[in-house]
Amino acid sequence: MSEPGHALTVWIGNQVAGHLHHHPTTNRFAFAYADAWRKARGAFALGPQLPLKAPDDPSPDQHSAIVRQFFENLLPEGDALDHAAQAHGVSKSNLLGLIHALGRETAGAIRLTAGDDVAPLTEEPEQLREVTREELSQRIRERAQRPFSVWDQQVRLSIAGYQDKIAVYEQGGRLFLVNGGPKASTVIVKPVPTRPALASLPGNEFMCMQLARAAKLPVADTWLEHVPEPVLFVKRFDRRVTPTGVERLHLIDGCQLLGLSVGMKYERPYGDGPDVRNIRDGASLRALFQAINQHSLQPAVDRLALLRWAIFQVLIGNTDAHGKNLSFFVQPSGLSLAPAYDMVCMPALQDAQLSSTLAMAVGNAFTVGEITPFDWAQLGQEAGLRPAAMAKQMTGLIDKVTEALTAASQAAHQGGVSQDTIEAITQHVRSACDRHRMAAAQVQSIKPTWL
Structure with a gap:
């Protein structure tokens, strides 16, 4: 699918995995795996949206959109992207230029260099x-x-x-x-x-x-x-870290897994105004559960891990837990959910005036206050659990979080976190645990046929 134009070499470790092409006239992108990489033992696709064996049906425009979405998710956002563009003298919209400038040290194992360079x-x-x-x-x-x-x-x-x-x-x-x-x-x-x-x-x-x-x-x-x-x-x-250096492990984020651009990392990508709030085309827990079912090495294990992650975000009030705050390791035989990161108790940032809208809905609820037992049961259904099993997962995690507050408070105190912050987080989490423990009892009584 590649066209004449400019190209970057895409590396995984010391092997050339393929080449990223851009045609300046058509503004199309294309990615092609190197023959040696496709035939190599232990080769794997960069992600599910870029399979080793290219499908026959995508048009050049469709392929270009898939490639652009995948590689733009490697870039920083906001002021950091502005600074990167300014420092390297390229336009903020010049994906190939930015990838070339920043591609030596991305998330995961991918590295990019100019042209057809094949020196390790x-x-x-x-x-x-x-x-x-x-x-x-x-x-x-x-x-x-x-x-x-x-x-x-x-x-x-x-x-x-x-x-x-x-x-x-x-x-x-x-x-x-x-x-x-x-x-x-x-x-x-x-x-x-x-x-x-x-x-x-x-x-x-x-x-x-x-x-x-x-x-x-x-x-x-x-x-x-x-x-x-x-x-x-x-x-x-x-x-x-290895005796000879540092090994890069390949992973992708939730948007790369779902084939979404960085602008679609929120389930409501256009905001929660009355005229656009029903548009839910962005990253969602439902879509992530479905992707896990399709691509995970151990779907049941990863579904449960994602579910526990989602429950925990509600308990700490992390309304900004979006699609790019989840990552998945990529291996030849499938994906596996990576450890969690970027977790913040938003209500404890009292003066920051941050959005109270959940980045990804729980059931059909987009604020913590709107979450009903039925929404929890619906989330459990998306994870493959009946309401009674979902209630058990909720109660088990809530008990663990409540018990863990003492250790977390002590670690925060030893780390020099202010007492005001410790108390604000503790108070919010305790209150949330009490509220959702009561909801879990109601989830258990919901019949699967009601969902």
């Missing part, structure tokens, strides 16, 4: 540039003058999302920017936001992640430091 990337000379805590603090304070994502005239961010962050290699507590060679970033650094109303966000996210871990949910490792500004460190689960 690990043969490049390795350069590790240390970032001290003092320099980190200085750059946090200078964000009004210098974008945080740009270090040494290079953009150090190729991870989706709005929040300020950079990716670094961590070794023995020291932080390094990576320039070439077999190493890669292993930690994401998320400083306190510039907006004063979000000053408690690093501590808030840290406590929520600790709460999830204490409740036995699979989550990314996190720790909180004060440099003296609060900074959240998140260990990358798509990286594995």
Whole structure:
């Protein structure tokens, strides 16, 4: 399907997986796997929307849309995307230019280089540039003058999302920017936001992640430091340190899984106004459950993990839990749900004036206050559970979260989280657990035929 034009080489590890093409006149994109990659032992597709054996039916325009949607999901959003475009002198709408600029260190295993370069990337000379805590603090304070994502005239961010962050290699507590060679970033650094109303966000996210871990949910490792500004460190689960370097593990996010553009990461992609609120074409829990059924290595295991993730978001009040806040490891035999990340108690950010609309509905409810036992039962049905089994899952997780609050509060206190933030999160979660424990009792009485 490729057309003449410009191309980037797409790598998985040290192997050329394929080539990404763009034709400037037609503005069409195309992706073609390399023959050697398709025939290689252990080869896998970049994602379900880009199978190793291309289907016969898509038109060039349809294929272009699929390719664009997949690769644009590798890019940052908001100000970070503006800074990346400005730093590299390309238009914010120039996908190929941005992918070329940022494609050496994306989420997952994909790396992109210009043209038909086939020299292994690990043969490049390795350069590790240390970032001290003092320099980190200085750059946090200078964000009004210098974008945080740009270090040494290079953009150090190729991870989706709005929040300020950079990716670094961590070794023995020291932080390094990576320039070439077999190493890669292993930690994401998320400083306190510039907006004063979000000053408690690093501590808030840290406590929520600790709460999830204490409740036995699979989550990314996190720790909180004060440099003296609060900074959240998140260990990358798509990286594995080896004796010879860092192995990149391939994964995709929920939008890439569903074949949706970044603009469709919310179930109501056009907002919740009265004239558009019924349009639910974006990422949804229902669609994710269906995709798991179709592509997961262990559908029952991943359905249950996604369901528990969704219940937990309601308990902590994380209304911004959207399609790009879920990731899936990609293997030759199928997908598996990756650990959770980006979990925040929104009601504890009291002065931030954030939306109360759920990014993805529970049943047909788009606010926590609207969720009825019937909505919970409907979510359970989407996960393949009868109402009694759904009620059992709800009660079990609610009990674990309630019990885990003490450990999470202690971890937050030891991490330097303010007592106000700890108390706000604790109070909200306890109240939510009490409310939804009562709802679970009603879910149990719902007959499957009513759904």
